[in-house]
Amino acid sequence: MRLFADLVASGIAIGAIYGLIAMGFAVIYKATGLANFAQGEMSMIVAYVAWTISTTLTGNVFVVVAGSIVFAVLLGLAVERFIMRPMLGEPIFSTVLVTIGVAVVLRSLITLVWDAYPHALNLGVGRDVVKMASVSLRGAQIASILTLLAVMGAFYLFFRFSKIGVAMRAVAADDRTALLMGVSAARIHAIAWGCSSAIAGIAGVLFALVYDLSPAMFQLGLKSFPASILGGLDSVIGSGFGGILIGVAENLAGGYVGSGLKDVAGFLMIIVILMVQPFGLFGEREIVRV
Amino acid sequence: MTTPSHPHAGDAERAPDAPPPMIEFRNLQVVYDDAIEAVRDVSLQAEKGALVALLGSNGAGKSTMLKAMSGILYAEEGKIDNGSIHLEGADISAFAPDEIVRRGVVHVPEGRRVFPALTVEENLQVGGFTTSASVLRERRDHAFELFPRLAERRDQIAGYMSGGEQQMLAIARGLMSGPRLLALDEPSLGLAPMIIDRIYEVILDLKKKLDLTVLLVEQNAARALEIADYGYILENGRIVLDGPADKLAKNEDVQEFYLGAGQSGAHKSMRDVKHYKRRKRWLS
Numbered sequence: 264m265r266l267f268a269d270l271v272a273s274g275i276a277i278g279a280i281y282g283l284i285a286m287g288f289a290v291i292y293k294a295t296g297l298a299n300f301a302q303g304e305m306s307m308i309v310a311y312v313a314w315t316i317s318t319t320l321t322g323n324v325f326v327v328v329a330g331s332i333v334f335a336v337l338l339g340l341a342v343e344r345f346i347m348r349p350m351l352g353e354p355i356f357s358t359v360l361v362t363i364g365v366a367v368v369l370r371s372l373i374t375l376v377w378d379a380y381p382h383a384l385n386l387g388v389g390r391d392v393v394k395m396a397s398v399s400l401r402g403a404q405i406a407s408i409l410t411l412l413a414v415m416g417a418f419y420l421f422f423r424f425s426k427i428g429v430a431m432r433a434v435a436a437d438d439r440t441a442l443l444m445g446v447s448a449a450r451i452h453a454i455a456w457g458c459s460s461a462i463a464g465i466a467g468v469l470f471a472l473v474y475d476l477s478p479a480m481f482q483l484g485l486k487s488f489p490a491s492i493l494g495g496l497d498s499v500i501g502s503g504f505g506g507i508l509i510g511v512a513e514n515l516a517g518g519y520v521g522s523g524l525k526d527v528a529g530f531l532m533i534i535v536i537l538m539v540q541p542f543g544l545f546g547e548r549e550i551v552r553v
Numbered sequence: 554m555t556t557p558s559h560p561h562a563g564d565a566e567r568a569p570d571a572p573p574p575m576i577e578f579r580n581l582q583v584v585y586d587d588a589i590e591a592v593r594d595v596s597l598q599a600e601k602g603a604l605v606a607l608l609g610s611n612g613a614g615k616s617t618m619l620k621a622m623s624g625i626l627y628a629e630e631g632k633i634d635n636g637s638i639h640l641e642g643a644d645i646s647a648f649a650p651d652e653i654v655r656r657g658v659v660h661v662p663e664g665r666r667v668f669p670a671l672t673v674e675e676n677l678q679v680g681g682f683t684t685s686a687s688v689l690r691e692r693r694d695h696a697f698e699l700f701p702r703l704a705e706r707r708d709q710i711a712g713y714m715s716g717g718e719q720q721m722l723a724i725a726r727g728l729m730s731g732p733r734l735l736a737l738d739e740p741s742l743g744l745a746p747m748i749i750d751r752i753y754e755v756i757l758d759l760k761k762k763l764d765l766t767v768l769l770v771e772q773n774a775a776r777a778l779e780i781a782d783y784g785y786i787l788e789n790g791r792i793v794l795d796g797p798a799d800k801l802a803k804n805e806d807v808q809e810f811y812l813g814a815g816q817s818g819a820h821k822s823m824r825d826v827k828h829y830k831r832r833k834r835w836l837s
Binding site: 352426429430432433436437438439440441442443444445446447 | 623624625627628630649650651653654655659660661662666668669670671675676678679680682683686726727729730
């Protein structure tokens with residue numbers, strides 16, 4: 264029982280990070296209709312920038328976090344403006360391949376600019392173990408869970424009540440008609456990329472706080488993509504939940520069955536769930552009125 | 554490039570100091586994919602406050618003209634190859650869609666295209682994307698006054714409403730940005746005759762109340778000419794006939810080809826199709 268509780272708790276914690284990145288996938292998909300396969304790489308590069316700030320400028324946690332969020336937003340905007348916008352109107356397949364290209368470039372930038380060794384992102388916080396009832400988690404793990412909940416809440420309010428959020432849903436549903444209503448698609452796309460990159464960056468920094476930095480961190484994206492599919496690629500909030508489910512599932516599989524199953528558990532789960540629920544758990548099905 | 558004057562309702566009839574027309578298409582030529590010519594040398598204008606019908610069969614280029622006006626041709630690999638579009642004299646042919654909406658031109662697309670997963674109220678909110686929150690609230694209340702049915706259903710998912718209700722919503726949504734020119738692309742498409750009557754009533758009513766200029770694109774020529782002031786008939790990307798609506802409705806050729814009645818007033822049978830083809834030359 265003790266093992267089970269620990270596995271679930273740390274599963275939720277890593278799942279929260281998957282969930283954050285998965286929400287990044289969903290935000291871009293919702294606004295632009297694309298899957299951005301550079302999501303994990305964007306997390307990684309922001310985490311490295313956070314590490315650079317902490318080792319060269321200041322270790323103050325607020326400065327590091329604020330600095331890396333600013334960098335993340337700029338990175339997202341730059342990718343949208345200089346790489347994705349010129350691709351507007353090209354076939355989806357080529358555009359998605361371009362995001363894979365961006366992913367490879369960002370991945371190699373890590374070894375080019377930094378190095379291939381693991382580093383600890385030490386901000387003096389998040390490493391201490393907090394005991395609650397029978398489970399113990401690191402501070403940064405708890406912070407990940409709280410961040411996920413906060414970001415999910417913020418997105419819920421954003422899509423429900425803000426003008427830009429509602430317009431984003433309109434663009435997702437029918438971008439051409441949204442254009443006719445005076446919604447600027449370019450602006451909506453830029454906002455989506457900025458938001459998505461920012462939450463991916465936050466996830467990267469949180470991950471680095473718990474598990475250290477390494478050039479293999481981009482695999483976070485590979486694990487988060489199934490989370491997004493599971494929750495429904497067009498459902499931002501659902502993707503957050505999807506992340507937690509994947510995190511818990513892979514921890515339980517790794518703990519009880521064998522560590523070999525840990526990495527594939529999430530994928531096994533989406534195969535089963537998509538057979539039953541082809542739109543994902545929370546995905547919007549197309550409204551067809553007969 | 555010199556622009557030849559419009560052959561029909563052109564400058565000759567206009568007083569020299571008259572205000573420029575609300576919307577004017579000058580020798581417009583639209584090409585898709587750099588290869589297919591959809592609209593060829595079309596000139597058309599609508600005076601302020603007029604209801605102008607643009608008629609023609611499927612594929613004649615009517616919708617393409619509206620898309621050119623609202624700046625969304627690029628989304629379908631189309632572009633204005635020649636000619637220009639002027640809003641009250643100002644050239645808007647190169648403007649981005651949101652800029653055109655800000656200038657008071659709204660295009661309600663064919664097939665209604667309400668945002669299906671959004672509620673009625675959210676649909677209206679997107680329609681007012683270019684306006685401030687306080688104006689938006691005012692216009693929304695106004696729209697609910699005009700369309701009480703929408704007020705009843707304000708929190709309903711738009712995709713589940715009936716075709717007539719969706720068309721009302723599409724029109725109400727188009728009004729949210731406070732347009733001066735409303736372009737309606739086949740508002741009667743796929744609706745029952747009674748609902749069409751209601752939609753047309755609403756269009757006339759709106760035109761009076763809001764002092765709108767209306768550009769009405771229709772295949773349903775008989776209905777459109779009943780409420781229009783002026784009409785243009787488009788065929789294979791060219792204007793083949795135009796004139797005041799009542800005259801057009803009485804024109805023999807129009808009656809034969811668009812209003813479904815032969816010269817004798819009786820409906821033609823399919824046996825005469827060949828005869829139609831031979832006579833399909835317009836001399837106006």
